Amino acid sequence: MRFALTPEQNQFAETLDAVLAKSDVARPWADGDHTPGLAVWRRLAELGVTTIAQEGDPTDLVVVMEAIGFHALPGPAIETIAVLPTLLDGMSLGTVAIPPRVPYAVDADVADRVLVIRDDVVFDAECGPQVASVDPCRRLFTVTATTEVARLGNAFERGVLACAAQLLGAGRALLARSVAYAKQRAQFGRPIGSFQAVKHQLANVHVALELARPLVYGAALDAVDVSGAKVAAGNAAGLAARCALQVHGAIGYTRENDLSFWLTKVRALRSAWGTESIHRAQILTNLHPRKQSSPEEAPTS
Amino acid sequence: MRFALTPEQNQFAETLDAVLAKSDVARPWADGDHTPGLAVWRRLAELGVTTIAQEGDPTDLVVVMEAIGFHALPGPAIETIAVLPTLLDGMSLGTVAIPPRVPYAVDADVADRVLVIRDDVVFDAECGPQVASVDPCRRLFTVTATTEVARLGNAFERGVLACAAQLLGAGRALLARSVAYAKQRAQFGRPIGSFQAVKHQLANVHVALELARPLVYGAALDAVDVSGAKVAAGNAAGLAARCALQVHGAIGYTRENDLSFWLTKVRALRSAWGTESIHRAQILTNLHPRKQSSPEEAPTS
Amino acid sequence: MSDQFRQQLRGWLAENLTGEFAKLRGVGGPGREHEEFELRLAWDRRLARAGWTCLGWPVEHGGRQASLAEQVIFHEEYAAARAPARVSHIGEELLGPTLIAFGTKEQRDRFLPRIAAVEELWCQGYSEPGAGSDLAAVSTTATLDGDEWVVTGQKVWTSLAHVADWCFVLARTEPGSRRQRGLSYLLVPMNQPGVEVRPIRQLTGTSEFNEVFFDQARTPAGMVVGDDGWRVAMGTLAFERGVATFGQQVGFRRELDALVGLARRNGAMADPVIEYRLAQARIGLEVMRAHAIRTLSRDNPGFEASVAKLVWARWHRDLGELAMDVVGAAGMTVEDGLDEWQRLFLFSRADTIYGGSDEIQRNIIAERVLGLPKEPRP
Amino acid sequence: MSDQFRQQLRGWLAENLTGEFAKLRGVGGPGREHEEFELRLAWDRRLARAGWTCLGWPVEHGGRQASLAEQVIFHEEYAAARAPARVSHIGEELLGPTLIAFGTKEQRDRFLPRIAAVEELWCQGYSEPGAGSDLAAVSTTATLDGDEWVVTGQKVWTSLAHVADWCFVLARTEPGSRRQRGLSYLLVPMNQPGVEVRPIRQLTGTSEFNEVFFDQARTPAGMVVGDDGWRVAMGTLAFERGVATFGQQVGFRRELDALVGLARRNGAMADPVIEYRLAQARIGLEVMRAHAIRTLSRDNPGFEASVAKLVWARWHRDLGELAMDVVGAAGMTVEDGLDEWQRLFLFSRADTIYGGSDEIQRNIIAERVLGLPKEPRP
Numbered sequence A, B: 001m002r003f004a005l006t007p008e009q010n011q012f013a014e015t016l017d018a019v020l021a022k023s024d025v026a027r028p029w030a031d032g033d034h035t036p037g038l039a040v041w042r043r044l045a046e047l048g049v050t051t052i053a054q055e056g057d058p059t060d061l062v063v064v065m066e067a068i069g070f071h072a073l074p075g076p077a078i079e080t081i082a083v084l085p086t087l088l089d090g091m092s093l094g095t096v097a098i099p100p101r102v103p104y105a106v107d108a109d110v111a112d113r114v115l116v117i118r119d120d121v122v123f124d125a126e127c128g129p130q131v132a133s134v135d136p137c138r139r140l141f142t143v144t145a146t147t148e149v150a151r152l153g154n155a156f157e158r159g160v161l162a163c164a165a166q167l168l169g170a171g172r173a174l175l176a177r178s179v180a181y182a183k184q185r186a187q188f189g190r191p192i193g194s195f196q197a198v199k200h201q202l203a204n205v206h207v208a209l210e211l212a213r214p215l216v217y218g219a220a221l222d223a224v225d226v227s228g229a230k231v232a233a234g235n236a237a238g239l240a241a242r243c244a245l246q247v248h249g250a251i252g253y254t255r256e257n258d259l260s261f262w263l264t265k266v267r268a269l270r271s272a273w274g275t276e277s278i279h280r281a282q283i284l285t286n287l288h289p290r291k292q293s294s295p296e297e298a299p300t301s
Numbered sequence C, D: 001m002s003d004q005f006r007q008q009l010r011g012w013l014a015e016n017l018t019g020e021f022a023k024l025r026g027v028g029g030p031g032r033e034h035e036e037f038e039l040r041l042a043w044d045r046r047l048a049r050a051g052w053t054c055l056g057w058p059v060e061h062g063g064r065q066a067s068l069a070e071q072v073i074f075h076e077e078y079a080a081a082r083a084p085a086r087v088s089h090i091g092e093e094l095l096g097p098t099l100i101a102f103g104t105k106e107q108r109d110r111f112l113p114r115i116a117a118v119e120e121l122w123c124q125g126y127s128e129p130g131a132g133s134d135l136a137a138v139s140t141t142a143t144l145d146g147d148e149w150v151v152t153g154q155k156v157w158t159s160l161a162h163v164a165d166w167c168f169v170l171a172r173t174e175p176g177s178r179r180q181r182g183l184s185y186l187l188v189p190m191n192q193p194g195v196e197v198r199p200i201r202q203l204t205g206t207s208e209f210n211e212v213f214f215d216q217a218r219t220p221a222g223m224v225v226g227d228d229g230w231r232v233a234m235g236t237l238a239f240e241r242g243v244a245t246f247g248q249q250v251g252f253r254r255e256l257d258a259l260v261g262l263a264r265r266n267g268a269m270a271d272p273v274i275e276y277r278l279a280q281a282r283i284g285l286e287v288m289r290a291h292a293i294r295t296l297s298r299d300n301p302g303f304e305a306s307v308a309k310l311v312w313a314r315w316h317r318d319l320g321e322l323a324m325d326v327v328g329a330a331g332m333t334v335e336d337g338l339d340e341w342q343r344l345f346l347f348s349r350a351d352t353i354y355g356g357s358d359e360i361q362r363n364i365i366a367e368r369v370l371g372l373p374k375e376p377r378p
Helices: A007-022 A026-030 A035-046 A049-054 A058-070 A077-083 A155-184 A196-220 A226-253 A259-271 A276-291 B007-022 B026-030 B035-046 B049-054 B059-070 B077-083 B155-184 B196-220 B226-253 B259-271 B276-291 C002-016 C019-024 C037-049 C068-080 C089-102 C105-116 C229-239 C244-266 C272-297 C304-329 C338-352 C358-369 D002-016 D019-024 D037-049 D068-080 D089-102 D105-116 D229-239 D244-266 D272-297 D304-329 D338-352 D358-369
Strands: A094-097 A113-118 A121-131 A140-151 B094-097 B113-118 B121-131 B140-151 C122-125 C141-145 C148-156 C166-172 C183-189 C195-200 C209-220 D122-125 D141-145 D148-155 D166-172 D183-189 D195-200 D209-220
Touching: A007 A035, A007 A058, A026 A035, A026 A259, A035 A049, A049 A058, A049 A077, A058 A077, A058 A155, A058 A196, A077 A094, A077 A155, A113 A140, A155 A196, A155 A226, A155 A259, A196 A226, A196 B196, A196 C272, A196 C304, A196 C358, A196 D358, A226 A259, A226 A276, A226 C272, A259 D304, A276 C272, A276 D272, B007 B035, B007 B059, B026 B035, B026 B259, B035 B049, B049 B059, B049 B077, B059 B077, B059 B155, B059 B196, B077 B094, B077 B155, B113 B140, B155 B196, B155 B226, B155 B259, B196 B226, B196 C358, B196 D272, B196 D304, B196 D358, B226 B259, B226 B276, B226 D272, B259 C304, B276 C272, B276 D272, C002 C068, C019 C037, C068 C244, C089 C105, C089 C122, C089 C166, C089 C229, C141 C166, C148 C166, C148 C183, C166 C229, C183 C209, C183 C229, C244 C272, C244 C304, C244 C338, C272 C304, C272 D272, C304 C338, C304 C358, D002 D068, D019 D037, D068 D244, D089 D105, D089 D122, D089 D166, D089 D229, D141 D166, D148 D166, D148 D183, D166 D229, D183 D209, D183 D229, D244 D272, D244 D304, D244 D338, D272 D304, D304 D338, D304 D358
Parallel strands: A094 A113, B094 B113, C122 C166, D122 D166
Antiparallel strands: A113 A121, A121 A140, B113 B121, B121 B140, C141 C148, C148 C209, C166 C183, C195 C209, D141 D148, D148 D209, D166 D183, D195 D209
16 A cells, blocks of 8 residues: 655656756657767666666656656667666666567667567577657667577566556656646637636546556556556556647647657557557456456455 | 438428427326326327328438437337337337347337237237336336237338437437526536536537437438447437436436436437447448458449 | 454454344445435444444544554445445544534534434535535525524535434525635534425435425524634535545445346347446456555545546446446346346436536646636636 | 449549559648649649539539539549549639639639639638637738738648649738738739748658748739638638548548458457447448538538538547557558558547647537537636
8 A cells, every 4th residue: 555655766756857857869869869868878877777676666667667758768768677677787778579569679779788588588689670660769670589698587567567657657748748838828818728628638638647657556566467557557648648739739740849759659658568459458367367256255355 | 312301301390399399298107197198199190100101201200200209208109100000000009029139018008009029920919017117208018929910021120210210319309408408507607508518518419419310311211221320329319318417417317307208218228129239249240241342442432 | 453453343244234234235325325224323323332433533532543544444344245325424424524623622522422423413514506516606694693593595415314413504604705705614403493304306216315494493603613614614525535435446346246247147248348348347446446545645635536536436427337238238127136227327327416526526637736727707 | 424424534533543643542631742742733734634623613614513412423433543632622622612702703713714724723821820729810911002912921731832823811901900800811922022931840750731921922902802801711611621521531431441451461350449449430431421411411511510520530530549559469560551550640630630629619519509608708
């Protein structure tokens, strides 16, 4: 029953926010210039972000990934921070494919280490050609496994959790930007945020994110199914994206507006680390034992 | 391409509306007094309503059933007007079960003729015990087939069409009552109908009904799948019911308010003449041939 | 520690929900509030004697200062045992906490022990005809006549008014005042000539709610709580739900389990869309539980209540509609318990209205949590 | 009769959409508006020479007074043949009908034949920066200087402005007037020093729209249409869509068919929820078609356009999201045509905004069809 953040975690989140808020690296990354983004990653490594999953509280990972999602930081975050930290030296960026559910490796051309995992066996891999991605800040590469290097359990599940947390952060950012825009943008002589139609859409986004959040933290503590957390965070972030575009109008749709970084990121992450179809099937499988319980049986509590 | 009503049909609809608007027979019917309701049915028979499916335009039936749904007239309307007219004398009320999709016969205790149809064969039937119904104006009875009396094709499909039209009428009535209430009821110093949250809900209901309508008329002309019409009309009427209760608040929920006649009617009709599950499966079956078409093929038009 | 609490409670319920009380299982609550009142009152008193009422209250007021975790356990176990809906909950959950927060020592001493002992029942007098969600539209007036308040006006949607001994009433005590200003929170005895209760018949045929007419009803001058009636009334609303949510969720889960069972038996589960909706409902339960736990963990739950209200009301309404689709798939017979599902369908539809409509909750979230501008006043 | 028309058209398209024009199949439209402009212009002129432009117009204006049924057939067959999106449609569908309804004989004689012959292309100058859905927020001004209007201001979201010869501009001609009053509908030539066009880059990287800057741009005094610019502009909007809907639906159907094909190939169809959503999309197409036919049958379509807009925008946005779910199920590779689905997803998201947002359409339906009261003005 401890889904609230500790004071230390809140402080760490603030530090992270401060570092990430100053960086404006998504646009150059999308345009092929990775230098500023890689500098931010070095700063994060110095702060201990890249090794956080190995130390301390399991919810620390969620705090970090939420912040990265909130600021739309490009780079192989899920892979480096959540999936591979035990195989990296704390300062390197890593990326990985776990076919078939994670068929491509993100940003493999800039990663220090490229891996493939099959049945918990880790292989070094060579970076192959790039394939199309909906998110210009999340470039996908085919990779080919070479030599076996290690064994690693639960890699996929850790990635799913991190992905859910990143979606949550991205959803919160979309909501925050939409709220700010709705307050300052006037139409028909009043701020559009004073219209109930706009207000209630934004309230619905808040509700969806508020509900997804404890699931993600619960999944970090193994109290909740990680598939449920991914689906809930993905749907909430999807709703936030849809609402953001509706509130911003055609402006949100232009390249000049930064909104597009979150819009495309959310869409890409919803398909990444297992689609909704895959996780929904997983949830149904997990529910199955309960399916057998008769209605007369007292519920477990 | 003739989904609009003729001037004659519009006039007929007005006559019907006038007859039905004056009658207030749902409440006594629900309380067990069928006399006023049966008087309205005699008046409808004199107007030729009960034989309309045998004469003239196939869309006449939709006009009639929409009016009956709009005014929440109790009695075995679908059965008498749409399914059995060729087996009745034009002045009688008939009712029928078509197991398993229509397991019970509506208002069998007041019907002049009670029938059962299996595989297009019509049997006389005896009225058995009443079973629980969500709609007090649509009482359900188990019936037992006795002797074979006739053959009749497409009885179920005609019932589905009539049911869809009745749902459409009930949905329109719910919308009309909600709009009227939203105009006169004030909260926070203004009519609740001036709040966007209320306005947009009502607009959504209008849209749903407007879209269902051509499907129902199209089904009468065999241009559209009758299952699609039933699902669309049922969903639109369901949305109208939900919205009506939300707009009326707790008042709509009291016995004293007439709204409940439409609320329970809509719910009952959505399950009657094939549930949404059954019709959805039917739609999928009907789509199946098209499923084989390749995307390169030019669409039929 | 809390395991021990759970075991003790579970044992007590198993031992006591027997004999004449056995038939109370599942009785009461939405759609069944009219059933077995006398026996439920006796049951509540048995609970009180065993010390199972007002768990979280301070010991000096008749409680046992139980922890939040224990209160959660109480509601979960109580619901799991299908113990009947309480008839003394309005005093215990609404008025009691209000008096603890805003009442005088005299008021607390006078009322709290009798609530804890289930000697006096309470009802709530907030809503007025035509006011609906607009709680500040109060027309009921009270004027001081010597050492008594004289109360005149009408309240509506008042559960249990016909059996309550007392009513807490929001009344306008400053003539000519508007909206939230000039209101007082008065405690008014129900058994007097100036109070008349009329049941409101619901479309289900039962009467969950009443109208209450005050015609020069009287109460002593000291029966006013706090200075600012509006603030006190809002305080009461904030106490609504909270830990009781956990019991509600157990009830929801039982409804869903029963519906899943029915869908299997009558074949409705063969439709993948029905199966999907049932699975979604199960996930919804997990979401509500995780959210409730998180809310409890917070020092200041703030506007979480609006989020929770929107979600459970939507979930329950959807379950009611799903129930009709499941029932309908095999036709409706008495054996398949249409009554139960019909009640669920009809009652759950009101969930999005009472206790603050969906629209009001969304306004609260948009304006107070997200800080969006208010609508222009006409 | 209409069968003959269909056969003739189908034959002509099969014969002419060949050679250099063959590569135009599927080209143009949302997300592809930038492709192959010169060749599409040539194609439009070929259509014109064969008499396939401006079908419904009176013969004296270059049309052939085709019936509604024939126009529907034209749009269906044109879309079925995957003939390219037109570059001359703004003149044909928007300005032409406006001049026929509101223009002078001189204006009709001057412009209509050249639209029908695809000798002059048009663009639309309504929206202004910061105005969005609020079309009456017009800051662009025009003043009469001798026998010429002098136009200054900025328009935005102007498709095809970079290739258009003329723009119809809503400008404020009465200084100090507010909102809908004091506006004129002016026809302004694009090829002059006072007009500058800048493309707006979309998040897809392409530029569908432009900003247009008028800095003392000039047009003859006679180039004003009607007296009341607002009324004329609203008239133009009413001509939007209509029979073209039928062509749009053929395009939608093709997108859906392709998506169904992909879902079969990549295994996404195995998920019953995906299958259900695809079936729902198919039913949605039938609904839109039945509604469009009914709208055509009415003498006065009234506000049907708002209903239709809401529905197709929602349908198309949902298809875009569904497409991403189908594509995602098997991972995204270039061979599976991510480009196509990505474009659909990104472009369909704007459908609920442009041409009147969902919110505006619902207001129109609520206030003008259902007669609900307007919101209070601040």
